[in-house]
Structure formats: C-alpha cells, structure tokens
Amino acid sequence: MKISIHSDFKLNGKSFSTVELIGEANYLVKQGTFFEKGIGHFLLEWLNDEENIFLQTSGSTGIPKKIYVSKSAMEASAKATGEFFNLKPGNTALLCLSAEYIAGKMMLVRAMVLGLSLDYVEPNSNPLDGNTSNYDFLALVPLQVAASIPFLNRIKYLIIGGAKLNVQLIQQLEDVSTAIYETYGMTETVSHIALKRLGEPYFTLLPSIEISLDNRGCLVIHAPSLHTEPIVTNDIVDLVSANQFKLKGRVDNIINSGGIKIYPEALEEQLSAFISRRFFFTSEPNAILGEQLILIIEGDAFEVPASFFAKFSKFQLPKKIYFISDFVETPTKKINRALTKALLKR
Known part of the structure; x- marks a missing residue:
C-alpha cells in the first residue's frame, strides 16, 4: 500500500x-x-x-x-x-x-x-x-x-x-x-x-460508526471502514439514540448473588469518591448465595468506614474486604482482575 x-x-x-x-x-x-x-x-x-x-x-x-x-x-x-x-x-x-x-x-x-x-x-x-x-x-x-x-x-x-x-x-x-x-x-x-x-x-x-446490541445486551460495533465484520464486545450498554450509548459494565464482570445481578463498575464509580487507591468489586463462592460480593483494595489494610457505603443497597454491600499489596496489571497497565483475585488463594 x-x-x-x-x-x-x-x-x-x-x-x-x-x-x-x-x-x-x-x-x-x-x-x-x-x-x-x-x-x-x-x-x-x-x-x-x-x-x-x-x-x-x-x-x-x-x-x-x-x-x-x-x-x-x-x-x-x-x-x-x-x-x-x-x-x-x-x-x-x-x-x-x-x-x-x-x-x-x-x-x-x-x-x-x-x-x-x-x-x-x-x-x-x-x-x-x-x-x-x-x-x-x-x-x-x-x-x-x-x-x-x-x-x-x-x-x-x-x-x-x-x-x-x-x-x-x-x-x-x-x-x-x-x-x-x-x-x-x-x-x-x-x-x-x-x-x-x-x-x-x-x-x-x-x-461512519453504527451500533446495535446482541442477545446479551452487549454492544456490537458496525464500522466497515475499520473492520469488515461487526465487532462483538463484552460491554453491556444502554442505547440512548442512534449515535449515543451509556456504558454499564462488562458482561464477564457481572455478579449473580442470590439471583440479584450486580454490576461491579457501577459500585466502583460510587466508591471512587471515597477511596483514592486502586480497588475493584468481584465475587467468591458462597453456599447460599452462589456468589457473594467482595471488595479488593490495593495497599496496606485499613478500617473502611461504613459511611463509604451509605448509598449502597443491602445487596450491594461487600460481604468481605480484602487487601493486596500490589495488583497484577495487563501490559497496558490496566488491572488484571482475574489474576489479582487469584492472589487471594495463595
């Protein structure tokens, strides 16, 4: 070319x-x-x-x-x-x-x-x-x-x-x-x-970009000038109009706790007003709920005030809070949630 x-x-x-x-x-x-x-x-x-x-x-x-x-x-x-x-x-x-x-x-x-x-x-x-x-x-x-x-x-x-x-x-x-x-x-x-x-x-x-949703509610990107086939993402969105959308979270991060769907990214956005360190919500097995919500924070342990969760519903409150000294990162410096979570088992 x-x-x-x-x-x-x-x-x-x-x-x-x-x-x-x-x-x-x-x-x-x-x-x-x-x-x-x-x-x-x-x-x-x-x-x-x-x-x-x-x-x-x-x-x-x-x-x-x-x-x-x-x-x-x-x-x-x-x-x-x-x-x-x-x-x-x-x-x-x-x-x-x-x-x-x-x-x-x-x-x-x-x-x-x-x-x-x-x-x-x-x-x-x-x-x-x-x-x-x-x-x-x-x-x-x-x-x-x-x-x-x-x-x-x-x-x-x-x-x-x-x-x-x-x-x-x-x-x-x-x-x-x-x-x-x-x-x-x-x-x-x-x-x-x-x-x-x-x-x-x-x-x-x-x-020149168009979008739609798949049967999971995930974003599908139609951009012939960039990619010959539609690009199916794992990002759950709400379509607002033909050219606007609201990002809700990733389908592979959704937590189903006792039949309640929890979007970690939404909780993280709320909690980021109080915690300046890196953190994320994820889950661990629970005999009754199937999955229970947990919070993992980077750095030394500290007492997390209950006031931080004042706007959370009872289903959104983490059942446990863990601290890990250093998060695992992807090559582009994003948090690798799966590998960081795996450190809890060591």
Missing part, C-alpha cells in the same frame, strides 16, 4: 519527506531510547508496502490475541478523530504514550495523515512537567492526567483512555479550561470509536 505523508507533518519540529522519514525511523531504531525504538519500528512498518499493521489486543473483546488491521482503517480512524475535533494541518500534538500499543501508534498516524506538528517525550506519569509548549491535541491515561492537572490549561483538546476516571479525579478537572473527553474503543476498533465530554452521561459515536 502506497502511504503518503501530509506535507505539513512535523516530528519534533522537523519536516520530512517519505525517504527522510524512513531514514529518521532507522536512526531511532538503531540509536534511540527504548521508547524511540518503538516509534522507529512503527514508522518503518507504516511506511513499508504491506497493506496491514500487526497489533496485540488487550482483551477487550475476549482473550488477548494478535491481529492485523489495515492501514486504510487506521487512516479512516485518524480522519474521523480529526473531523470530530476539527483538527487542521499545522495543529500541534504531543505523543507521550508508548508506540508499542494502539494509542501511541494512532497519535503518529493522526499526525502523518492530518498534517499535525507532533512532539514526543518519553512516557512517564507527568509528561507535561517541564514542557512549556501549548498543544491543540493530547492523549493521556488517567495516571498521567492526575499528575498533569497544573499544566492542562495549555491543552485545547484532551482525550483520556486506558482506564475509567474516578469521581475524585473528575472533580479535580472541573475547573480546567481544556475540553476533556473520555474515549471508548479497543485495538480491534483501531483506537476509539466514541467520545464522551467530561461530565456528560453518554458516549457519542464518531462519524
């Missing part, structure tokens, strides 16, 4: 022809840091004659696996994001996510396709510290957002993905002038297919 680089594209302030960009990519692979090597490897893959790009999924639609997505799908995704945010050639952006994964790869693709001036810095928890530049577009994970609050007023549009924002962090962002959006998407959809402005209840689809 013949790839063209937008004439306004810049990387760390420098313009490149296709040949020059290949040379820069080779230099990064040979001489760069680990992060820069990832950028170089992806650029070489993007600029070769192959039709597809190799990606590793995170498990959003099932067991993590290796897939190939077309470069044309990645271009279509970049253009849809550009249309949503009205990004223009010459607009500025910052890459501070690993180019090993889809979020980082797509920042590079958006810049090359839309003609953005893209800076990059080594991914860390506070990527804006010491950087005095203003940016039109930025993608962060919640950990980075929490540390970057003093600097966010220099960002026009911010998208946040990788994990759900907790109530405490949302409250801290209320006075930030930046237009902040939570994203919904996965590797299979070539990054996000829907966005939700901070404070709004519903996700809104990007252009």
Whole structure:
C-alpha cells in the first residue's frame, strides 16, 4: 500500500519527506531510547508496502490475541478523530504514550495523515512537567492526567483512555479550561470509536460508526471502514439514540448473588469518591448465595468506614474486604482482575 505523508507533518519540529522519514525511523531504531525504538519500528512498518499493521489486543473483546488491521482503517480512524475535533494541518500534538500499543501508534498516524506538528517525550506519569509548549491535541491515561492537572490549561483538546476516571479525579478537572473527553474503543476498533465530554452521561459515536446490541445486551460495533465484520464486545450498554450509548459494565464482570445481578463498575464509580487507591468489586463462592460480593483494595489494610457505603443497597454491600499489596496489571497497565483475585488463594 502506497502511504503518503501530509506535507505539513512535523516530528519534533522537523519536516520530512517519505525517504527522510524512513531514514529518521532507522536512526531511532538503531540509536534511540527504548521508547524511540518503538516509534522507529512503527514508522518503518507504516511506511513499508504491506497493506496491514500487526497489533496485540488487550482483551477487550475476549482473550488477548494478535491481529492485523489495515492501514486504510487506521487512516479512516485518524480522519474521523480529526473531523470530530476539527483538527487542521499545522495543529500541534504531543505523543507521550508508548508506540508499542494502539494509542501511541494512532497519535503518529493522526499526525502523518492530518498534517499535525507532533512532539514526543518519553512516557512517564507527568509528561507535561517541564514542557512549556501549548498543544491543540493530547492523549493521556488517567495516571498521567492526575499528575498533569497544573499544566492542562495549555491543552485545547484532551482525550483520556486506558482506564475509567474516578469521581475524585473528575472533580479535580472541573475547573480546567481544556475540553476533556473520555474515549471508548479497543485495538480491534483501531483506537476509539466514541467520545464522551467530561461530565456528560453518554458516549457519542464518531462519524461512519453504527451500533446495535446482541442477545446479551452487549454492544456490537458496525464500522466497515475499520473492520469488515461487526465487532462483538463484552460491554453491556444502554442505547440512548442512534449515535449515543451509556456504558454499564462488562458482561464477564457481572455478579449473580442470590439471583440479584450486580454490576461491579457501577459500585466502583460510587466508591471512587471515597477511596483514592486502586480497588475493584468481584465475587467468591458462597453456599447460599452462589456468589457473594467482595471488595479488593490495593495497599496496606485499613478500617473502611461504613459511611463509604451509605448509598449502597443491602445487596450491594461487600460481604468481605480484602487487601493486596500490589495488583497484577495487563501490559497496558490496566488491572488484571482475574489474576489479582487469584492472589487471594495463595
């Protein structure tokens, strides 16, 4: 596939022809840091004659696996994001996510396709510290957002993905002038297919995306420009309109305790107003209920006040609370609930 680089594209302030960009990519692979090597490897893959790009999924639609997505799908995704945010050639952006994964790869693709001036810095928890530049577009994970609050007023549009924002962090962002959006998407959809402005209840689809529900009440994504077949997710949603939905939780996380269905994500959103550590609700076997609700918190044990659960119904109260020093994470730094829960048996 013949790839063209937008004439306004810049990387760390420098313009490149296709040949020059290949040379820069080779230099990064040979001489760069680990992060820069990832950028170089992806650029070489993007600029070769192959039709597809190799990606590793995170498990959003099932067991993590290796897939190939077309470069044309990645271009279509970049253009849809550009249309949503009205990004223009010459607009500025910052890459501070690993180019090993889809979020980082797509920042590079958006810049090359839309003609953005893209800076990059080594991914860390506070990527804006010491950087005095203003940016039109930025993608962060919640950990980075929490540390970057003093600097966010220099960002026009911010998208946040990788994990759900907790109530405490949302409250801290209320006075930030930046237009902040939570994203919904996965590797299979070539990054996000829907966005939700901070404070709004519903996700809104990007252009050319359609959705439906399967017989489990899970979201099915129809995006011919991104994927030839419908993408069946494990995410339970309420369809609000043809282009909006409300995310309720994952079908594989639902707990059936004594015939009562419990959505852990809904409880976690409420409890996040009181607990700043990482935690999650899950279940363990119970002879009477079948499953009983439990709460697992990361870090040292402490007495959890009953007031934290004041708005919970009696069915939503955890029967036990466990503490684990360090949660098990996925390669993209999300909590691996199954493996973390398995630590309780040791």
